[in-house]
Amino acid sequence: MSDDCLFCxxxxxxxxxxxxYEDEKVYAFKDxxxxxxxxYLFIHRSHTANVNEMxxxxxxxxxxxxxxxxxxTKENGLVDSGYRVVTNIGKHGCQTVFHTHFHVLxxxxxxxxxx
Numbered sequence: 537m538s539d540d541c542l543f544c545x546x547x548x549x550x551x552x553x554x555x556x557y558e559d560e561k562v563y564a565f566k567d568x569x570x571x572x573x574x575x576y577l578f579i580h581r582s583h584t585a586n587v588n589e590m591x592x593x594x595x596x597x598x599x600x601x602x603x604x605x606x607x608x609t610k611e612n613g614l615v616d617s618g619y620r621v622v623t624n625i626g627k628h629g630c631q632t633v634f635h636t637h638f639h640v641l642x643x644x645x646x647x648x649x650x651x
Contacts, residue, residue, distance in 0.1 A: 538583045543635035547581060556612075561597070562604035567639065574614065574643030578605055585634045586625045597636075605640055614642045 537544040545551045547563055556576055557564035567575040580597045584590040590597050602621075609615050619642030624631040 538635070541583060541635045542633050543577075543579050543637060544583055547579070557604055557608040559604060559607075561600040564604060564608060564640075571639075572620075572641035572644055572646060574619075574641065576608070576640045578608075578638045578640060579635060584636045586631060587623045587636050588625060590636045601638055605638065609640065609642075614640070618642065620646055 537547065542551065546553045546565065553565035555563070555565050557578070561581055562578060563581060564576050564578040567577050578601050580590070580601050582594065582597060584593060584597070587598065605621060609619055619640055622639045622641065623637065624639075
């Protein structure tokens with residue numbers, strides 16, 4: 537964990553969050569600035585800065601996060617209507633918190649981009 541990382545502070549209980557999912561490796565909570573009716577952030581308990589770093593250092597963590605997303609979306613009815621998973625990398629990708637995180641958006645028809 538990183539002492540100055542916002543999401544690490546959430547994991548340590550220093551900053552409150554609205555937990556929606558938790559297992560031994562993954563934690564998920566509601567986004568405080570939702571971009572969809574349902575907008576959650578999934579993070580691994582181990583700190584990496586972005587998905588490229590996670591892939592290089594501990595690629596199994598990507599599978600652990602996606603396993604958590606799969607369990608959560610099945611248990612909460614998002615699978616039936618569909619949802620989107622997004623991760624941002626760096627300034628041009630609009631990453632604002634440098635702890636690898638995956639946005640899960642759904643609960644309504646999302647605007648499309650690309651196929």
